[in-house]
Amino acid sequence: MxxxxxxxxxxxxxxxxxxxxxxxxxxxxxxxxxxxxxxxxxxxxxxxxxxxxxxxxxxxxxxxxxxxxxxxxxxxxxxxxxxxVQEIPELKIYKKEEPKDSLQKLVDLAKQYWVVPVSVITVSIAVSVLFSCKK
Known part of the structure; x- marks a missing residue:
């Protein structure tokens, strides 16, 4: 037994x-x-x-x-x-991003936030057209 x-x-x-x-x-x-x-x-x-x-x-x-x-x-x-027996929590793995130089950061921001560069260009064109019309 x-x-x-x-x-x-x-x-x-x-x-x-x-x-x-x-x-x-x-x-x-x-x-x-x-x-x-x-x-x-x-x-x-x-x-x-x-x-x-x-x-x-x-x-x-x-x-x-x-x-x-x-x-x-x-x-x-x-x-x-x-x-x-308590379950072991799942291990979370975070990927460390490689540091970028400031120019690359600016390019990334421009790609991400395209509204700002487009707005600057639009305002520049509008000012030059208005300035040309006054002459």
């Missing part, structure tokens, strides 16, 4: 964030590392820094050995409920 795995919410795992009561979540699995705090090669502050969130990236970035991964199973107490 298969054993049932205890399910925890991220909120519940986050409450276990002290030296004498420390849980860590890695790959959706919950580990009670309280008894391992003093033995952790990186120190207890490393474990305390990742409580209350998914520590998978930090764990992978540290380059843990196969032995470390096997040792983890000793501290396994359950899994995170899928519904309690």
């Amino acid at each position: 298969p054993t049932l795995t205890k399910l925890y919410s991220m909120e519940e795992a986050a409450t276990h964030n002290k030296q004498d009561d420390c849980w860590v979540v890695i790959d959706g699995k919950v580990y009670d590392v309280t008894s391992y705090m003093d033995d952790h090669p990186g120190g207890d502050d490393v474990l305390l820094a990742v409580t209350g969130k998914d520590a998978t990236d930090e764990f992978e970035d540290a380059g843990h050995s196969k032995d470390a991964r096997e040792l983890m199973e000793k501290y396994f107490i359950g899994e995170i409920e899928e519904a309690s």
